[in-house]
Amino acid sequence: MPAYKAPLRDIRFLMNEVFDYSAHYKTLSNGENADPDTIDMILEGAADYCENVLSPLNQTGDDEGCHFENGEVRTPKGYKEAYDQFVQGGWQGLSYPEEFGGQGLPMSLNLIKSEMMGTANWAFTMYPGLSMGCMNTIMQFGTDDQKNTYMPHLVAGTWSGTMCLTEPQCGTDLGQVKTKAEPQADGTYKISGTKIFISAGEHDLTENIIHIVLARLPDAPAGTRGISLFIVPKFIPTQDGGVGERNTVACGSIEHKMGIKASATAVLNFDGATGYLIGEINKGLHAMFTFMNTARIGTAVQGIAHAELSYQGALPYAKERMSMRALSGKKDPDKVADAIIHHADVRRMLLTQKAIAEGGRAMIYHAAQLADKMADALIIGDQAKFEEYDDKLGFYTPILKGFLTELGLEAASHGMQVFGGHGYIKEWGMEQILRDARIATLYEGTTGVQALDLIGRKVLLSSKGKVVRDYTAEILKFCGRHARNKYLRRFAWDLTKLCAQWNTLTVRIMLAARKDRDIVSSASVDYLMFSGYVMLAYFWAQQAVIASEKLEAGDGKETPEFYKAKIKVADFYFERLLPRTQGHAEAMVNPSRTLMSLQSEHFSFDY
Amino acid sequence: MPAYKAPLRDIRFLMNEVFDYSAHYKTLSNGENADPDTIDMILEGAADYCENVLSPLNQTGDDEGCHFENGEVRTPKGYKEAYDQFVQGGWQGLSYPEEFGGQGLPMSLNLIKSEMMGTANWAFTMYPGLSMGCMNTIMQFGTDDQKNTYMPHLVAGTWSGTMCLTEPQCGTDLGQVKTKAEPQADGTYKISGTKIFISAGEHDLTENIIHIVLARLPDAPAGTRGISLFIVPKFIPTQDGGVGERNTVACGSIEHKMGIKASATAVLNFDGATGYLIGEINKGLHAMFTFMNTARIGTAVQGIAHAELSYQGALPYAKERMSMRALSGKKDPDKVADAIIHHADVRRMLLTQKAIAEGGRAMIYHAAQLADKMADALIIGDQAKFEEYDDKLGFYTPILKGFLTELGLEAASHGMQVFGGHGYIKEWGMEQILRDARIATLYEGTTGVQALDLIGRKVLLSSKGKVVRDYTAEILKFCGRHARNKYLRRFAWDLTKLCAQWNTLTVRIMLAARKDRDIVSSASVDYLMFSGYVMLAYFWAQQAVIASEKLEAGDGKETPEFYKAKIKVADFYFERLLPRTQGHAEAMVNPSRTLMSLQSEHFSFDY
Incomplete structure (x- = not known):
């Protein structure tokens, strides 16, 4: 297993040279905390923790996996200690409010930290990672009481959180959720049902696990408009902020998976477990999507x-x-x-x-x-x-x-x-x-769901292609701004053509979809990949422009080769990977008929 | 794990309707054995064995894997019994000569059988599969004595074989082979060295294992011209055809792999093991490549x-x-x-x-x-x-x-x-x-090795592009022949363009390679993929033409939907997958400079 080394030179190139994070932070209300020294301390500290603590546990964690016995999950050797160090380092609270014990730094620093942690050991990183969804939900939709009860522990990392959406019969299609929430006289709810694929759903790293659960009230409308959100803690919090009685949510088993084996993926059985409504009744899915x-x-x-x-x-x-x-x-x-x-x-x-x-x-x-x-x-x-x-x-x-x-x-x-x-x-x-x-x-x-979200919702439904027009206009402006840059000159023409093609493809599919509804799905993944390649080209062009400016200004005297490498890789990208757009473009514009006309029962004559 | 069902309808479509195997077999000296009844019996028998014996062992074999202890390998539960049934069924000898106990049928039937077996359980199929390399080598290069000693057992399947090429320091680059062969007074050799990645190198399925080993004589020239081939049996055969003394070749360990876990991949240590020269001295690599x-x-x-x-x-x-x-x-x-x-x-x-x-x-x-x-x-x-x-x-x-x-x-x-x-x-x-x-x-x-073999050796060096000219001429002739076929009409134009493009790309790279030697490698995988997509298009066109002819002739009355599905999938292939050729075409023609100019030490500045 390769020992992870944090790519700090590249991270700093992006933060300082390409995207001017320092100026960006000044525009944020909590940006003053993110001064260059603090950032440096975070980058170096995270690198150290990732390289020396998390990376060595990546392969051993895969070998050993998680063990399930009597409803309890044992994470691989060393994971608990590594998690304790994570808590001690205050890493969970990096971008969460100071009032809950966090450091109140901008969200981006959290993402950059997560990138390092995830590269060093993705399976480990999922434990604290899942807490974020839980924290964001409580912060945004919780009552003050709920915030005060859960946030300090979650922000400290001594408690962790989950998001309980999927059930055996449904993942993407959450309208099929069956888990029930029965209102009780005391204002709480009894939650009953089975949730699967719950990452960090059960483990031995924290004192308590706070589940955010999608469930249905007895009189809720069918489908997605009848789903509410509940907080279901593994242990009921006591008045003084400790952990109390064990709730009736039990881990039934954990999955045997292809990979990320050190991350426990739990089946959770809610058997009349005590739950607390969070947010509005029947608006759970909306909250979840925030x-x-x-x-x-x-x-x-x-x-x-x-x-x-x-x-x-x-x-x-x-x-x-x-x-x-x-x-x-x-x-x-x-x-x-x-x-x-x-x-x-x-x-x-x-x-x-x-x-x-x-x-x-x-x-x-x-x-x-x-x-x-x-x-x-x-x-x-x-x-x-x-x-x-x-x-x-x-x-x-x-x-x-x-x-x-x-x-x-x-x-x-x-x-x-x-x-x-x-x-x-x-x-x-x-x-x-x-x-x-x-x-x-x-x-x-899944990729298919993302693709449909992109072309169906984001591009066609909500904006009739405007998002693409706006985005490509930004790219073209960039090309114009750097028209004299000798490295960009080659790229600019490719980018310009591709921007035009992106818009044309969007319009073609939009028009075709009037008569051929399925084309939105049949074109979707090719459209997603086309969009991705163009976007990635734009970001390589941006890096190459900055690198060439640095070289010309003599800024990179100590490491001119770093900038030269950026330009060469941009070259490579434009010559070798970007041409893939053309296969996607050609494929997506075909009518959906070729995909749709074969009847399901004629997909095979042998089995 | 999906239960395997042999796609006999599709296999028969190809054998009987597309490629007229019956006429083909009549052109072979051993073709008369392959009459329709025999073929049917083989197809049905293989399907039965694959569906009912091999397929159920596929997932259990992966779960259990192979176990190594004290130099011995235990295959997963049920593998020995399945192998015994394989031997009893006479499956190993299908296409091997009757004089050695085989059934003397054409090689293609063996390949079709292997496809079914491999689909049902690839890991299992590797055990008898590796014997084939061994048998082919002995049949072609062995003395009569060697043939008589080994072939009957190998053809029966009671012994199995291996090919021992790879060593820790070399796989593709066999010129680096270090294993030594010391000539002995009795005409045998003492073989010493370590071979790795030896599939079926040690297991409990057969009485004996016959290794074909690449090794070097003491005075052999360096590189590939100094490699000879040796037969090194696990047990020295006795005069009466039994297994005698244990040879000094030992399994040092087996690999832990990502998959095909039921197939034992052995490290073999040859410690002065008795070996018998097969073929000519120093011509081992040539023989191996036959x-x-x-x-x-x-x-x-x-x-x-x-x-x-x-x-x-x-x-x-x-x-x-x-x-x-x-x-x-x-x-x-x-x-x-x-x-x-x-x-x-x-x-x-x-x-x-x-x-x-x-x-x-x-x-x-x-x-x-x-x-x-x-x-x-x-x-x-x-x-x-x-x-x-x-x-x-x-x-x-x-x-x-x-x-x-x-x-x-x-x-x-x-x-x-x-x-x-x-x-x-x-x-x-x-x-x-x-x-x-x-x-x-x-x-x-690897794919890279195949790609270089294709463009470097097969297309440029040995034929200056003639193989592509010939092959595309065949495709164009096919298009001409079926120009009036209403389904082919759409495809014919695509195929024609692609044939022209394939030749153009070949010539462009050939010319570029005069000054830019590395382009042969930098273009290779894109060239391979381009070639593959065009070739696959040709085979889909052939299937669609036959299917449409059958439909028009009313031949497919009972299963017209089978033929219609063939045409629809051909449509799909041409509209959705074939466009990928264009990304490959665009990428490959770029000079190799973009790939070659970055110095190795500048690939990273962080690690």
């Missing part, structure tokens, strides 16, 4: 996390492993063969990983600034601003989540491929990265 | 095997799982939601799997006829014919192996995706298919 974008961007991070880790594993191997000679002549003449990094096709795989990891990181770090602004609007109570940024983020979210997790899979697979047959052997750890990465396109909405 | 094409096509089968199995798993789930409503209106109005097979994007995934499995099968069944002809040339001793067909197969091989295994991975991943989060859970068995499939692009030459 932080959907933030949660999904958290999952998008997994794409770059596994691309990065797989790259960190493949790069040294490619430099060490000797095999054959480069076609253009010996590169290591004194050795028995050339290191495989001298073979163009191996470089193609490494550069693809690098382009995905670093380009995807840029996309995420840009979105993180929007998340900051959104959170800030909440803090200052500006609902209009909140919705403005939520809309903006809402356009990015399905692209980031859907596209980056698909590319993360590809990158993880390349990392194995660089190792040849050794990539298939567990001890190298490269295959674990692919297994861990594989969940990312499935949970928090 | 059956490379056949072996690689055997691996190409894995692409379609896992595409097929994953499809067999995903299809029923897509019909049963209810989620959301189709965009074009309710399809299951009485149900709480529509079955997900009514969503266009789910269909896109299923049809992609089907297009890969059935289209790939057609490619393989066509190549199997060439393999028949090649084997027949050997039987009748016609070296020129052997080389002619070997060359022809040599062009197909890297495409089949490289392209189909990559697509097999994609199909296996789609199968998981159709299941949503459930796809990640072991009990469904869908994730095992992806894990098992993942090895296919790594062993028997």
Whole structure:
């Protein structure tokens, strides 16, 4: 398993040079806390914790997995200690309000910390990660009493949280939720039903686990309009803030999964468990979706996390492993063969990983600034601003989540491929990265769900293509602004063409959808991938422009090669990966008929 | 885990309707044995064995894996009994000469049997599969004495064989082989060295294991010209054909792998083990490559095997799982939601799997006829014919192996995706298919090795593009012949354009390579994938033409829907998957500079 090394040079390049986080933080009401020294301390501290505590537990956690016995879950050896250190470091409260014991820093720092943690050990990171959905929900919709009861413990990390949505018969289609909530005389509810796939649903890391549960009141309307939200703690909190009586929610089993084995995925049986309504009756799904974008961007991070880790594993191997000679002549003449990094096709795989990891990181770090602004609007109570940024983020979210997790899979697979047959052997750890990465396109909405959200809801329904027009206008403005930049000149033409094509494709599908409703679905994933490749191109262009400006200004005297590498990888991206847009473009415009006309019973004649 | 059902309708469609195996067999010297009744018996018998014996052991074998203790390997529960049934059924000798106890049937029947077995249980199938390389080598290069000693047992299956090539420091680059062979006074050799990744290198299924080992004589020239081949039996055969003394080859351990866990992958330590030279001194690599094409096509089968199995798993789930409503209106109005097979994007995934499995099968069944002809040339001793067909197969091989295994991975991943989060859970068995499939692009030459073999050796070096000109001429002739076929009309134009493009790309790279040697490698995988997509298009066009002819002739009265489905899937392939060629075409023609100019030490500034 590659030992994780935090890519601080790249993180700082994005924060300081590309996106000017320092200026950005000054625009936030809580930005003054995020001074350069604090940021540095956080980056270095997180890097240290991730490299030295979390990374060594990544492979051992996979080997050992979680164990379930008598309703209890034992996390792998060392996880409890690592979690305790996480709590002691105050990492959970980084971006949560000071009034609850947090540090009140902007949300983006939390995301950057999560990226490091997730790359070092994704399975571990899911335990504190799931608490965030719970905390966000309580902060936004909880009563003062609920906030005071739960937030301090959650922010400290001594309690953790979950989101209980999925049931055996439904995941995406939450209108089918059956879990029942019976009102009691004392204002509480008795919750009964079975929830599955509950990450961090049961474990031994915290004193208490606070479940946010989707359930239905007896008289609730059918479908999504009859769903309410409940807080169901594993242990009922006592008046003095301790843990009291055990609630009747029990872990029935944990899943045996392909990967992220150190993360416990629980089946939870609610058997008349005491629950507390949070938010309005029958408005539970709406509340749940308030932080959907933030949660999904958290999952998008997994794409770059596994691309990065797989790259960190493949790069040294490619430099060490000797095999054959480069076609253009010996590169290591004194050795028995050339290191495989001298073979163009191996470089193609490494550069693809690098382009995905670093380009995807840029996309995420840009979105993180929007998340900051959104959170800030909440803090200052500006609902209009909140919705403005939520809309903006809402356009990015399905692209980031859907596209980056698909590319993360590809990158993880390349990392194995660089190792040849050794990539298939567990001890190298490269295959674990692919297994861990594989969940990312499935949970928090599959790629298909993201794709439909993008084209159906965000592009066509809510904006009739305006979001794409606005976004491409921004790209074109960027191209115009840097028209004289000698590196951008090549890229600008490609970007301009692609912006036009993106709009054309949008209009074509919008028009076709009038008569061919299914085209929205049949085109969706190709549309998502097309959008992702164009967006990623824009972020590579941005990085290349900054790098070239730094080189020209002589700013990068100490590390000019860093900037040169950025430009070369941007080149690679434009020449080698961006052409994939054309296959997607050609495929998506075809009518849905070819997909829809085969009757289900004729998909096979043999079984 | 989906229970395997042999796709006999599709197999018969290819054998009887598309490729006229009956006429083909009449051209072979051993073809008279392969009469329709025999073929039917083999198909039905293999299907029965695969569905009822091998398929149920697929998931249990993955769960249990192989166990190593004191130099011995225990295969999972039931594997020995299943193997005994395999031996009793005479399955190993299907295509091996009657003089050694085989049934002397054409090689293609063996391949078709292997496809069924491999789809039902790939890990199991590797045990008898590896024997084939061993048998082919002994048949072709062994002395009469060697043949008589080993072949009857290997053909019966009571002994098995291996190919020992890889060492810790080298896989692809066999010139680095270090294993030594010291000549002894009695004409034998003492073999010493370590071989790794030896599939079926140690197990409990057979009485003896016959290793074919690459090693070097003391005075051998360095590199690939100093490698000889040796037979190293686990137990020295006795004069009367029994097993004698234990040889000093020991299994040091078995690998822990991502998948195919029921297949033992051994580290073998040869410690002065007795070996017998086979073939000429220092010509071992040449001998090893004689059956490379056949072996690689055997691996190409894995692409379609896992595409097929994953499809067999995903299809029923897509019909049963209810989620959301189709965009074009309710399809299951009485149900709480529509079955997900009514969503266009789910269909896109299923049809992609089907297009890969059935289209790939057609490619393989066509190549199997060439393999028949090649084997027949050997039987009748016609070296020129052997080389002619070997060359022809040599062009197909890297495409089949490289392209189909990559697509097999994609199909296996789609199968998981159709299941949503459930796809990640072991009990469904869908994730095992992806894990098992993942090895296919790594062993028997990685995708990169296949790609370089295709463009470097087969297309540029040996034929200066003639193989592509010839092959595309064949496709164009086909288009001309069926110009009036109403289904082909649409496809013909696409195929014609792509044939022209394939030739143009070949010439462009050939010319560019004069100054830019690395372009052969930098373009290679894109070139391989482009070639594969065009070839697969041709095989879908062939299937659609036959299907439409059958429909017009009223031949398919009982199952017209089978033929209609073939045409619809061909449509899907042309509209949805074939456009990917354009991304590959655009990427490959770029100079290699973008890949080569970044110095190895500048790939990262953080680690």
